[in-house]
Amino acid sequence: MRVPMLVKWPRVSVAGSVCHQPLIIEDFFPSILEMAGVKQSQTVQKIDGQSFVSLIKTPTADIQSRALYWHYPNQWGPKGPGIGASSAILLDDWKLIYYHQNQSVELFNLKTDIGEQNNLASKNRAKVTELSRLLGDTLKQSNAQMPSLKDGGARIPYPSAN
Numbered sequence: 001m002r003v004p005m006l007v008k009w010p011r012v013s014v015a016g017s018v019c020h021q022p023l024i025i026e027d028f029f030p031s032i033l034e035m036a037g038v039k040q041s042q043t044v045q046k047i048d049g050q051s052f053v054s055l056i057k058t059p060t061a062d063i064q065s066r067a068l069y070w071h072y073p074n075q076w077g078p079k080g081p082g083i084g085a086s087s088a089i090l091l092d093d094w095k096l097i098y099y100h101q102n103q104s105v106e107l108f109n110l111k112t113d114i115g116e117q118n119n120l121a122s123k124n125r126a127k128v129t130e131l132s133r134l135l136g137d138t139l140k141q142s143n144a145q146m147p148s149l150k151d152g153g154a155r156i157p158y159p160s161a162n
Contacts, residue, residue: 019059089135096131098159
């Protein structure tokens, strides 16, 4: 989920600057609208992202922390780590991954473990509960599609605080 981004915007971006604020693909649309000077736009659906133009202008800007969400309710690609139906949340330094197949979770502190090698789920149940609740509530509020089990067709539950 970590992909570096380079920005060159003459007379706007700060040459040689580095910003560590996480963004998500949904942030590009409102950013491009702001860059183009579009003040009001009419869209068919809600704009989920938020503009990152302030970070281009001031890479050290202190913006409000927010949770970022990913939801992949389908099987895709070959088999292997990180591939398959899952949902994830990133909040501050914490990332929780909910695997749909067996409803298991992994928890990582990205500040101390950027490579996601040390699953802290069993050691930090309070953080698992907090992030599972946030992730599950957000998926429910957006009526996110969840997969069904091949055996019997039961729908996979949303992540919960239990």
